Amino acid sequence: MNSLMWAAHDSHVIAKRNVIKIRRVPEVLMFVLISPIMFVLLFAYVFGNSIDIPGGSYREFLIGGIFAQTVIFGATFTGAGLADDMQKGIMDRFRALPMSRAAVLVGRTASDVIYNVLSLLIMALTGLLVGWRINEGLVSAALGFALLLAFAYAFSWVMAYVGLLVPSVEVINNASFVVIFPLTFVANTFVPAENLPGVLRTFAEWNPVSAVTQAARELFGNIPPGTPEPTAWPLENAVLYTIIWIFVIIAIFAPLSVNRYRKAR
Amino acid sequence: MSTIEATGLVKHYGEVKALDGLDLFVPEGTILGLLGPNGAGKTTAVNILTTLIRPTAGAATVAGADVVKSPGKVRKRIGLSGQFAAVDENLTGFENLDMIGRLYRLGRDSARVRARELLERFDLTEAGDRPVKTYSGGMRRRLDLAGAIVAEPPVLFLDEPTTGLDPRSRTEMWGVIRDLVGKGTTLLLTTQYLEEADQLADDIVVIDHGREIAHGTADELKAMIGGERIEVTVTTTDAVAQARDILATFSGGEVQVNERSRKLIAPMSGGSVEFRHVLRDLEAAGIAVYDVGMRRPTLDDVFLTLTGDVAESGLDSQEEKVGV
Numbered sequence A: 001m002n003s004l005m006w007a008a009h010d011s012h013v014i015a016k017r018n019v020i021k022i023r024r025v026p027e028v029l030m031f032v033l034i035s036p037i038m039f040v041l042l043f044a045y046v047f048g049n050s051i052d053i054p055g056g057s058y059r060e061f062l063i064g065g066i067f068a069q070t071v072i073f074g075a076t077f078t079g080a081g082l083a084d085d086m087q088k089g090i091m092d093r094f095r096a097l098p099m100s101r102a103a104v105l106v107g108r109t110a111s112d113v114i115y116n117v118l119s120l121l122i123m124a125l126t127g128l129l130v131g132w133r134i135n136e137g138l139v140s141a142a143l144g145f146a147l148l149l150a151f152a153y154a155f156s157w158v159m160a161y162v163g164l165l166v167p168s169v170e171v172i173n174n175a176s177f178v179v180i181f182p183l184t185f186v187a188n189t190f191v192p193a194e195n196l197p198g199v200l201r202t203f204a205e206w207n208p209v210s211a212v213t214q215a216a217r218e219l220f221g222n223i224p225p226g227t228p229e230p231t232a233w234p235l236e237n238a239v240l241y242t243i244i245w246i247f248v249i250i251a252i253f254a255p256l257s258v259n260r261y262r263k264a265r
Numbered sequence B: 001m002s003t004i005e006a007t008g009l010v011k012h013y014g015e016v017k018a019l020d021g022l023d024l025f026v027p028e029g030t031i032l033g034l035l036g037p038n039g040a041g042k043t044t045a046v047n048i049l050t051t052l053i054r055p056t057a058g059a060a061t062v063a064g065a066d067v068v069k070s071p072g073k074v075r076k077r078i079g080l081s082g083q084f085a086a087v088d089e090n091l092t093g094f095e096n097l098d099m100i101g102r103l104y105r106l107g108r109d110s111a112r113v114r115a116r117e118l119l120e121r122f123d124l125t126e127a128g129d130r131p132v133k134t135y136s137g138g139m140r141r142r143l144d145l146a147g148a149i150v151a152e153p154p155v156l157f158l159d160e161p162t163t164g165l166d167p168r169s170r171t172e173m174w175g176v177i178r179d180l181v182g183k184g185t186t187l188l189l190t191t192q193y194l195e196e197a198d199q200l201a202d203d204i205v206v207i208d209h210g211r212e213i214a215h216g217t218a219d220e221l222k223a224m225i226g227g228e229r230i231e232v233t234v235t236t237t238d239a240v241a242q243a244r245d246i247l248a249t250f251s252g253g254e255v256q257v258n259e260r261s262r263k264l265i266a267p268m269s270g271g272s273v274e275f276r277h278v279l280r281d282l283e284a285a286g287i288a289v290y291d292v293g294m295r296r297p298t299l300d301d302v303f304l305t306l307t308g309d310v311a312e313s314g315l316d317s318q319e320e321k322v323g324v
C-alpha cells in the first residue's frame, strides 16, 4: 500500500473509534438530536410570527438559516473532540505511533459528519411538521442538503484547528461561540442581508454563511415569489460562492491543523 | 553502539530549564532507570526520545534513528506508556488494543489475535469487553502498558509505570516488566521510587533540575548513600537533643532532626544488632520513645546525601499524585 492508502486506512480506524464513542455516550447524541428541534420550534414560533417579509412566509425563509446555523454549530463537536483527546493524553499515544499524521484529524472530521447528517434529518422532519416545504423537487433538495453538509465539513476543519490550539473542552465551547455567533448572525440567516445597516450589510453579503443559507433557500425553493433579487455577487451566485469557500477553507485549515497536530504542545 | 543514545539534551520552556544537558546511554536489552523527584525532567526526556517534543538542543538516536530527523522511523521501533494512562475510556479494553494494533498496521486478524493475547497476559480477559470507564486505576495502567507492547517494539519507554498503584499491583507490574525485558527489549523506565529502580534497572541515572546528579548500578548508589535508616520519634521535645546524641554515636554523626514532629533519622549500617543497641541506649537514658523503626533509603535520602538538600517535592506528595 502507498502512503495515501495507509492514511485512508488509519483515518478509517480513527473514525471507527469515534463512532463507537457516539454509540457509548448517548447523552451527546441526545443533545445533537434535541437542539435542532428546539432551534426550529423556537425560531419558527417566536420569530416566525413576528417578522414580515414581503410576499411570503418568514417561517419558510427562516428554515434555511436555521439549517445553516445548526450544522455550523455542529463543527464545535470536532473541536471539542480533539481538545478532549489532547486533555486525556490519548493524543500523545497517537502521536507516538507510526501512523499517518493526518489520520487523527481526517478520521475525526469524517466521523463528525454523522452528527450533522442526523441533525439535518431531525431539522428537516421538524421543519416539515411546522409547515416548511420543499418546493424545488427532490434532486435539488438533495443538492441543498449536500451543500450544507459539505460546508459544515469544511467548517469542522476550522474548529479542528481551534480545538488543537486551546487546552480544554470548556474553552473550545466558549471560543466557538465567539467565532460562530458573529458569523451566523451577521448574515442573511434570520433577516435578509439587505435589511442590515452599512458595514454589517457588506459583511453579511460576503459572509459565506449567507451564501450557504441563500443556496439552501434556492435549492429548497424557499424564496417566495416577489422577493427582491439580491444585488451582491456572492448572493447572486450563492452555490458557486459556497463551493469556492468550501475548497478555500479546507485548503487553508487542513494543512494548518495537520501541522499543528505534528507539533502539538 | 547503544540502543538509546542521547547527548546534551536541553529543553527550555521559557525560563524553565526542563532539561539542562542530559546524556543517556542504554545498551541493547538492558533497563535504564531514570530516577528523580517531581519536576526533575523525567517526562521531558521521555517525550523527546519518543518524538513527542523536540529538544531545544542536543541530539538523540533510538534504535539507530535520529529522533528529530527521522521521527517516523523511531516511532516504528518504540512503544510508549506515558505517565498518565492514555487509554480511551469509551472503548473496551479489547477495542483499545485492537485499534492500536491496526494503527501499528498489524492487519485486521493479527490485531485481533494480539489484542486477546495481551488481555490474557495482563489479566484483563474478563474485563476485556467492558468499557475502560469501568476499570480501576491498576487495570488502566496494565492496559496502557499492554498498548505499548502491541507491536512487540524492540525499545520501550515507561514513564512512572507504577505511580498511583497499590503495593500489590506494583509488585505485579514489576513482574510484567521483568518479563518483557527478559525477551531482549531495551527499556527506559522513569520512577520516583529508589526501590523500583533497584528492583528493575541495570543502571540508574538520578536527575534533578534537568541534570544528572548521580549515575551507577543500584548497589553503587546504595554504597554512596549508605544503607538502611533508623527513624525514632520521641514523646517530648526536651528529649530530642539527647536522642540525637545517642543516634550520632551509631551513625558517625549524621542525624536528621525534625523538632516539630520530634522525629530523628539516621543512617545505620549495623542491622538488627545495632538497632537493639540504639533501643537499649535510649531506654538507659530514660527517653520515652513514641515510635521507632528501620527503613530502606528513599529518594529523599538519595537527595539528602547527594545534594545536601531535601528533594524539592519529595515522596510526601506521592500519595496525592495519581498515575492514571
Ligand SMILES: Nc1ncnc2c1ncn2[C@@H]1O[C@H](COP(=O)(O)OP(=O)(O)OP(=O)(O)O)[C@@H](O)[C@H]1O
Pocket (backbone or CB within 6 Å): A265, B013, B016, B017, B018, B019, B036, B037, B038, B039, B040, B041, B042, B043, B044, B045, B083, B192
Ligand atoms: N509544556 C511545558 N511548559 C512549561 N513548563 C514545562 C512544560 N512541561 C514541563 N515543564 C517544566 O519542566 C520541568 C520538568 O518537567 P517534567 O514533566 O519533565 O518533570 P518530571 O520529572 O516528569 O516530573 P513528575 O515526576 O512530576 O512527572 C518542570 O519544572 C515542569 O514544570
Ligand SMILES: [Mg+2]
Pocket (backbone or CB within 6 Å): B042, B043, B044, B083, B159
Ligand atoms: Mg513526569
